[in-house]
Amino acid sequence: MSLYDRIPNNVDLAEDQGLRRALEKWLPNYLEWWHEMGPCGFQEKEVYLRTAISVQPDGWAHFDYIKMPDYRWGIFLAPPDAQAKIGFGDNYGKPAYQEVPGEFRNALRRIIVTQGDTEPASVEQQRQLGHTCPSLYDLRNLFQVNVEEGRHLWAMVYLLHRYFGRDGREEAAELLQRRSGDPDKPRILQAFNQPCDDWLNFFAFTMFTDRDGKFQLCALAESGFEPLSRTCRFMLTEEAHHMFVGEAGMGRIIRRTAQLMKQTSTGDVRPLDGIPLDIIQKYINFWYTYSLDLFGGEISSNSADFFAAGIKGRYREQELFEDHIAAEGVVNIEAVENNVVTSREVPVRNALNEMLRSEYTKDSERGLARWNNILAEEGISDRMYLPVKRFHRHVGEYAGHHFDPQGNLISQGEFERQLSAWLPTMEDREYVRSLMMSVTEPGKIASWIAPPRTGINRQPFEFEYVRL
Numbered sequence: 001m002s003l004y005d006r007i008p009n010n011v012d013l014a015e016d017q018g019l020r021r022a023l024e025k026w027l028p029n030y031l032e033w034w035h036e037m038g039p040c041g042f043q044e045k046e047v048y049l050r051t052a053i054s055v056q057p058d059g060w061a062h063f064d065y066i067k068m069p070d071y072r073w074g075i076f077l078a079p080p081d082a083q084a085k086i087g088f089g090d091n092y093g094k095p096a097y098q099e100v101p102g103e104f105r106n107a108l109r110r111i112i113v114t115q116g117d118t119e120p121a122s123v124e125q126q127r128q129l130g131h132t133c134p135s136l137y138d139l140r141n142l143f144q145v146n147v148e149e150g151r152h153l154w155a156m157v158y159l160l161h162r163y164f165g166r167d168g169r170e171e172a173a174e175l176l177q178r179r180s181g182d183p184d185k186p187r188i189l190q191a192f193n194q195p196c197d198d199w200l201n202f203f204a205f206t207m208f209t210d211r212d213g214k215f216q217l218c219a220l221a222e223s224g225f226e227p228l229s230r231t232c233r234f235m236l237t238e239e240a241h242h243m244f245v246g247e248a249g250m251g252r253i254i255r256r257t258a259q260l261m262k263q264t265s266t267g268d269v270r271p272l273d274g275i276p277l278d279i280i281q282k283y284i285n286f287w288y289t290y291s292l293d294l295f296g297g298e299i300s301s302n303s304a305d306f307f308a309a310g311i312k313g314r315y316r317e318q319e320l321f322e323d324h325i326a327a328e329g330v331v332n333i334e335a336v337e338n339n340v341v342t343s344r345e346v347p348v349r350n351a352l353n354e355m356l357r358s359e360y361t362k363d364s365e366r367g368l369a370r371w372n373n374i375l376a377e378e379g380i381s382d383r384m385y386l387p388v389k390r391f392h393r394h395v396g397e398y399a400g401h402h403f404d405p406q407g408n409l410i411s412q413g414e415f416e417r418q419l420s421a422w423l424p425t426m427e428d429r430e431y432v433r434s435l436m437m438s439v440t441e442p443g444k445i446a447s448w449i450a451p452p453r454t455g456i457n458r459q460p461f462e463f464e465y466v467r468l
């Protein structure tokens with residue numbers, strides 16, 4: 001099989017000798033990484049996966065049994081637009097960049113490498129989860145997410161190889177060398193160095209951290225560097241499935257807990273092997289706040305530079321804004337001054353991280369509302385919530401200060417006294433882990449989660465999603 005056959009693509013790989021040579025060198029290293037750091041223990045199993053074989057609607061959802069190492073990691077960009085213009089910033093209205101503009105080369109490379117680094121990182125974080133899957137359906141969804149994160153890495157590596165020459169190739173090699181959680185060569189962003197070793201973590205991660213990915217990709221889909229924009233637009237179609245896995249997974253745990261609560265007189269679901277709502281809330285607090293950090297500082301000169309250059313826009317820049325230059329105007333940002341939270345006026349371009357973060361929060365709240373509907377449907381009065389954005393932050397204006405989940409500034413001592421009520425403790429994590437036992441009989445499911453309402457690709461829940 002030639003390389004061209006192995007890599008489905010719509011970028012004329014067959015025609016581009018230099019790119020093919022670069023990818024031919026990178027491919028075996030990628031496969032080595034996948035075997036070493038990809039899903040542990042299931043590489044030889046047949047999984048019911050969907051593969052993208054073109055960007056056309058009918059080429060997309062191609063479902064078949066496949067062994068993961070044989071997955072056809074393709075390179076797909078949304079169709080080009082010869083008329084494409086830079087949609088914002090100082091060069092607004094000029095023709096889009098088809099090659100990397102020299103003066104923005106470093107910034108663009110950094111954006112692509114940072115995005116690219118998250119993709120293999122999440123596969124590494126999730127590599128042991130297969131051993132404790134709650135059902136075959138969930139096992140299949142995990143692997144679908146994993147192979148698509150692999151493809152997202154391909155997407156970024158394509159850009160590095162095709163547009164950045166030698167330093168791009170070096171960065172592409174390093175993307176396979178860093179390791180999630182490794183103290184000597186960690187992944188770039190902190191949320192991607194946190195362990196994700198049980199399924200409550202996995203669902204919270206795909207709900208909140210993959211959703212950060214959605215918003216970063218949306219901002220880059222606006223980019224005036226057209227190849228980046230086209231790449232991100234196609235990646236977004238895959239990201240939607242990852243967030244579905246997370247939101248639906250959390251919703252099914254919440255439903256199961258609510259059902260178990262009604263079976264006991266005390267409301268304590270532990271004797272029935274359920275996950276108490278307060279533990280679920282702590283996992284929400286943990287992953288939501290780590291994901292907030294991924295947007296960067298509230299006040300950021302980088303965000304202003306990227307916007308001015310036309311390489312990273314705002315969420316739905318074309319639909320939601322009229323002024324695409326945004327050289328004037330201010331946004332109020334809450335900052336901590338002399339131990340009080342005060343409002344500070346910041347030029348719009350310097351507040352773009354915070355604006356993107358606000359959109360992310362709104363989107364997350366819609367998920368929370370759906371979970372609370374499940375609780376209401378089950379007749380339970382408890383509700384889940386998102387902590388205020390100041391809580392538990394490690395990046396930006398609130399880092400180094402202590403806030404409660406309602407956003408009140410408190411002392412470090414107070415924070416530490418209350419910590420076990422707000423974030424998962426060792427005991428919480430051990431309890432959750434103690435429930436994680438593999439259930440792989442078709443149609444069966446673990447005690448702590450409700451089955452999905454429908455299966456994948458109109459198959460029933462009982463379908464043999466993975467052949468073990």
Ligand SMILES: [Fe+2]
Nearest residue numbers: 119149152213
């Ligand atoms: Fe991704």
Ligand SMILES: [Fe+2]
Nearest residue numbers: 210213239242
């Ligand atoms: Fe994702």
